[in-house]
Ligand code: B12
């Protein structure tokens with residue numbers, strides 16, 4: 631546990647200046663993700679942003695880079711997290727890297743979160759304004775697995791405004807009409823609403839307003855969604 635605590639403290643200290651936080655730890659019994667050595671990980675440390683926490687560090691990094699660099703947020707995340715994982719003898723995983731690792735299942739186990747009707751996991755404090763930037767897998771179990779049974783805000787949200795604010799009804803309970811959303815965000819109306827202010831369905835959620843992403847970050851994520 632002593633060495634575990636050092637590893638955990640090292641992760642926290644190395645990543646917090648970048649606005650990336652240790653979100654939780656998952657332990658596995660042979661069902662962990664594969665590591666480079668061909669073994670399955672015994673634990674994964676989940677890393678992510680809380681509100682707009684990554685935006686200042688990411689924006690500084692981006693200044694001076696080619697403006698058309700592909701997948702800049704993924705590139706930055708890998709530059710920050712991968713060397714740390716290697717230094718600690720672990721393996722880095724990234725949400726957009728194929729094969730896709732089950733980041734949301736890990737988050738449900740690590741933080742006790744549940745899905746909102748949008749598909750995005752909702753946090754009782756941060757609402758929909760958080761995400762995952764990577765994870766570090768270790769061969770052996772590390773730390774204490776977080777099993778936090780969080781309160782689920784959607785259970786006591788009777789009006790569910792996230793289900794009524796999409797202009798093209800792309801958001802239905804637990805199903806997302808990707809084609810409908812995409813066609814709207816490419817239209818002049820979509821450029822003026824969702825692409826400028828962020829997803830109107832996500833914006834309508836009343837939970838965690840102080841964690842809402844800054845306008846530039848909202849536009850950045852929408853532009854990325856529009857390119858997919
Ligand atoms: C593919 C994908 C998409 C596809 C979904 C296509 C589809 N219908 O399946 C598209 C491009 C539409 C998408 C959109 C968005 N996504 Co997405 N997406 C992913 C990705 C890369 C893989 C999902 C997957 O298949 N995983 C593999 C399986 C094995 O893992 P899993 O944990 O079991 O999978 C869960 C998800 O698949 C989920 N799910 C199923 N359908 C959908 C649909 C949507 C929209 C979401 C969000 C989740 C979701 O159900 C599973 C629960 O067990 C994940 C990252 C990751 N590696 O998980 C991000 C991820 C799920 N997305 C995320 C986000 C934030 C979004 C957007 C809000 C992005 C944005 N622009 O801001 C939008 C949602 C738009 C909206 N209006 O709400 C976050 C969610 C964070 C959170 N708090 O939960 C993730 C985890 C990425 C990250 N870096 O944090 N996404």
Ligand code: SF4
Nearest residue numbers: 746784787791792835
């Ligand atoms: S608006 Fe209500 S139901 Fe929708 S995500 Fe927010 S809390 Fe959940």
Ligand code: SF4
Nearest residue numbers: 796811824829830831
């Ligand atoms: S981005 Fe716009 S069109 Fe897409 S789901 Fe959100 S509100 Fe609907």
